[in-house]
Amino acid sequence: MxxxxxxxxxxxxxxxxxxxxxxxxxxxxxxxxxxxxxxxxxxxxxxxxxxxLSLSATAKMRSLDKGERLQRIFDLVIQNFHRPLPLEEVASLSHMTKNSFCRFFKKHTNKSFMDFLIEYRVSHACQQLVLSNSLSISKIEETYGFQNQSNFNRQFKALKGISPSSYKKSFE
Structure with a gap:
């Protein structure tokens, strides 16, 4: 309902x-x-x-093929989010060019692949910041596929509104 x-x-x-x-x-x-x-x-x-609010809004129908493609992409991210995932690799898994893949992913998820990947990484980093007292922020950043600490801090703050260290302190 x-x-x-x-x-x-x-x-x-x-x-x-x-x-x-x-x-x-x-x-x-x-x-x-x-x-x-x-x-x-x-x-x-x-x-x-x-x-x-809107009768013109239509539900997004996904064909079995599109659903399988998305599932392969999600599985790849879940299993490999900790390492660099170049667009070429993800697009080839989907049997598409980079441009076609980017359009396909954005159409079906309403976000770019890189935005999705960063959000996924940050959500896992949040869990570690809260659950692990033994891991430093720099180790968490490294573990979850961010290239450097300033990039991690910038992406984290953009998504969560606070720095990783402030986030961690708020749960202590």
Whole structure:
């Protein structure tokens, strides 16, 4: 039900303030409680009156071939995100030229391959910053495929809004 509504976008017509407070209250909960909160939120959203935002928005249909190509790309990233992944390698895995691959990936994910790869690397670095007291930031940067520390710091700050060291301190 929720995903049927979300397919075209929707605006909740009642209880917006309460929903906002509920979402803000989830900020300080642990991961499991946030997950439960998300399920509660989705349940609430299904039961509230809403207004469809756009009937012209169409769902992206992926053919089996396109889905398999994307899966091969995602698998490559998951298994090799810690090392350099040149566009030539990823494009050849997809049986495409670099330009065709870039257009294909952007069309189906709404982001460039490099943006996707950087976000994936930063998300793994975040986990290590929080979970590992023994690894230094420079070791984490090296482990997750960033070329140098200044690049890592710049990319991390662009995505998370704070430096890796500040991020780590916020969880200590």
């Amino acid at each position: 929720f995903f049927d509504k979300a397919q075209h976008g929707f605006r909740v017509l009642e209880q917006q303030k309460e929903l906002g407070q509920f979402i803000k209250g989830m900020e300080h909960k642990n991961r499991f409680d946030r997950f439960l909160g998300l399920l509660q939120l989705l349940s609430k959203l299904c039961g509230l009156p809403s207004q469809t």
